[in-house]
Amino acid sequence: MKKMSLKKLAIAAATAASLSVTAPSYADGMKVAIIAPSASNDLAFTQSIVDAVNTLKDEYKLEVAITDGTFIVDDAAAAIRSYAKEGYDVVIAHGSQYGGSLKEIAPDFPDTAFTWGTSADTFGLPNVSAYEAKSNQGGYVMGAMAGAMTKSNVIGVVGPIEVGDAKLYVDGFVDGAKANNADAQVNVNYIGSFGDVALSAEAGKAHIANGADVMSGTAQMVVGAVGAARSADVAWFGTQANQTKLGKKIVVASQVYKWEVVLRTIFDNAKAGKLGGDQHEITLENGGLVIEFNDKYPLDPAARAAGDAAIAGIIDGSIKLSH
Amino acid sequence: MSDILTTTVIVATIASGIRLATPFLLASLGEAIGQRSGVLNLGVDGVMLLGAFCSYYVVLETENIWLGVLTGIATGLIMGLFYAIITVPLRAEQGVSGIGIYLFGLGMSDLLFQKLVGTPLPIDQFEEWPVPVLSEIPIVGEMLFQHTPMVYIAFLLVPVVAFIINRTTFGLSVRAVGESPESADSLGVSVGKVRFATIMAGNSLAGLAGAALAIELGIFQQNLTNAMGFIAIALVYFGAWRAPGVMAGSLLFGMIGAIVLQAKTLGLIPRAWSDIAAMAPAIITILALIIVANRFRQPAALTKPYVRGD
Structure with a gap:
């Protein structure tokens, strides 16, 4: 009995050790990836999200990766999956054309917070949030x-x-x-x-x-x-x-x-363990x-x-x- | 319908079609020269992109438009030199090499833009050069003779290219090399030199097309050409490898685009049909291509590397 208990204790310890490695820990900041259709400095849609993430970089100690110029949805899908595999905490798919890909990819990475826009659809997935601009x-x-x-x-x-x-x-x-x-x-x-x-x-x-x-x-x-x-x-x-x-x-x-208004909520939610399931919007009011x-x-x-x-x-x- | 048939609208639409046709015409004239000598260059779009960026950057730094134009041509020449070395002495497969050139131009133009410029900044644009006397002709003057200099250059190149290909010894050599390089070689024509020359000429025109685009728009952006180079290749087939035919194809493509744009602007095309209408230039050009291209055959040695004795 005593032997069994020790064995269980060893397994529990190993499991805890393993969890401490894989579960998201934001003490040292977050890893955030952006996938966007045009250039990061297009003075338009893509630049708006890149500027927003950069605004929050110090506040949230963000490690940021960007894949821009993904007009081709298949290229974007490959990048989304790749970032999720690499353990990025939040993956931002910045394009309404990326929804179909995200719907397929997100269930494979339940510990990753995916967010996308502009849209209000989270596909009923607990780790997908959506954002849009009024x-x-x-x-x-x-x-x-x-x-x-x-x-x-x-x-x-x-x-x-x-x-x-x-x-x-x-x-x-x-x-x-x-x-x-x-x-x-x-x-x-x-x-x-x-x-x-x-x-x-x-x-x-x-x-x-x-x-x-x-x-x-x-x-x-x-x-x-x-x-x-x-x-x-x-x-x-x-x-x-x-x-x-x-x-x-x-x-x-x-x-x-100013996407930082909604990204702040999305990052705070991720830190608190809520990876998605909600919609956000930027407005003149907020x-x-x-x-x-x-x-x-x-x-x-x-x-x-x-x-x-x-x-x-x-x-x-x-x-x-x-x- | 009466809205689109006013003189002002018709003039604006035809002038717009001519402007839209210009970069296609420059690029497809260059591609036609190369193909007549048996060299297919699928890298046109990449050369255009790099030519566009380099000319844009030079104008941004120097505010000298014509230096920008020369830079576009020089960029095309350098890219042409690479492509000629790869495909003539090294005899690499032309299709794959062209795609490599395209990808290089696409990536390098974006990389240079990101590193050297960053955020898009406007540059000086071409101003219109009304042709003396001719631009004063009612209606026709405004349609045809009140354009930027690159428009005139592109259309003046049509008879120049046609003359060189059809009426000069060099043109005869080009055609001979494109049809039967073995026969040309046996008559003392250097197949390699001719193909080198046509590739360089073709690529310089592609670089010029990129420069014309960037300076006409006054801006550079990632993938600025939006696959114009590939359409230019299709227009060579449409034009049956002949300069006037290439011009006709470019004008057809540009005019349909302009008519659709004008009709949408005036609300003559319902919003629901807007995206379908946007495909009209490509669809109509493909249909015309099917009808026209079947009546002509391509240069017999097109895409075939030449090896003496093979």
Whole structure:
């Protein structure tokens, strides 16, 4: 009996020792991996998450790995699995196209916290969380200012594919423009690509040829449309990251994503042993969405007032958005 | 429908189609020269990317657009030298070598961009050069003669390339090497030298295409070409390896893209159809390719390394 007890004790000790090796321990920080579709410095979608993680790097003692440029979903899936195998504590799949892969991979790594966006779907998995941006809020604010600014009453918008975050932003922008200028005609062009910079530039030129004097757009290919706006001296409203660098004379303001607001919750949850199962969102109310103005742009006070009123209205609930 | 048939819209659409066609035309003219001598280069897109980055970086640093253009050409020449060494004296399989060149250009352009630039910064763009007198012609002037210099260069290269291939001794040698390198060799034509020359010329045009793209857009981004180089290769088949045919293919591709963009801008294509419409240039070009390409045959020695006595 005594021998049996000793044996059990030895097994228990070995098990405990083994657990102490494999179970996540965040005393020395966390290992976080980002998988994202475009370049880390795209001044758009991918940069927004990279900037956010870097903001939290010291606070959470993060060891960060990034695989960017994974437009091909299979490449992203391989990277997601690889990071999970390597023992990363939190794996961020930053792209709504990665959901299918995550749904397959996450159950194989129950001790890893996966988070992805933009989406609200966790697939009912306990180690998957989802995050999204209420980008229609900032879109509405930008649209309100654009509606107040336009002299030709023609506004142009360039989008990638009519899904997810891009659709939300564009819909909000159109609503905001219409709410502030019922006569404004908002032409929206989804070019059908997240990566075709040349096509995005031509879409911008098409808007300008049709009389647009204010433009906006979303996704990483939008640098092309900003170039078209820059050439024609047409005002531009940006989103996802501060795009002032792309056109100091034409960028009026940018809706900037502060994903750190939701990442902080996701990291704290992971530390506390809650690896997923919940949804998060960034909004104007929680400070995850911020409107950053270009101080160098001579913004008409009436347009600025329209923007400020839209921000206040969304935060206090007096402006109800349709999405 | 009346919205799209206004003069302003038609002029803007055709001008847009010409602009969209330009990088394809430059790259596919270069590829056509190489293929006429029997060399397939699947690395066009990689050469374009590296040419685009190098020219972008030079313009960013020097603010000299024409130095950027020359840099794009020089980048193409260097890449061409590598490809020529690999495929001519070393006789590597052209398809695989081309893919290697593509991957090298894709990766290296991104690496250099990340290390040397980081965040995308705008550069000076080409300004329009209205052609004196011709640009004053109503409608036609605005459509055809109010473009940036790279547009004129690309379209002027069409008769130049056609003349060189069809009317010069060198062009005769190119065609002979592409059809029957053994016969050309027996007549004293250096197959290796001709192929070296066409590869270098083709790659320099691919580099120029990349430079034209980056400076026209005023920006560089990871994978800026978005596979334009591969479409350029398809346009060579569409154009039956002839400069005017290649131009027709590039214009078809550009024009359909421009029409779809304009129709979407004016709301003539419902949003639900937007993504399907975006595929129209590729679908229509493939259909046209099937119809046209079957009427012509490719150079007989295309993709075949030449070994004297084999």
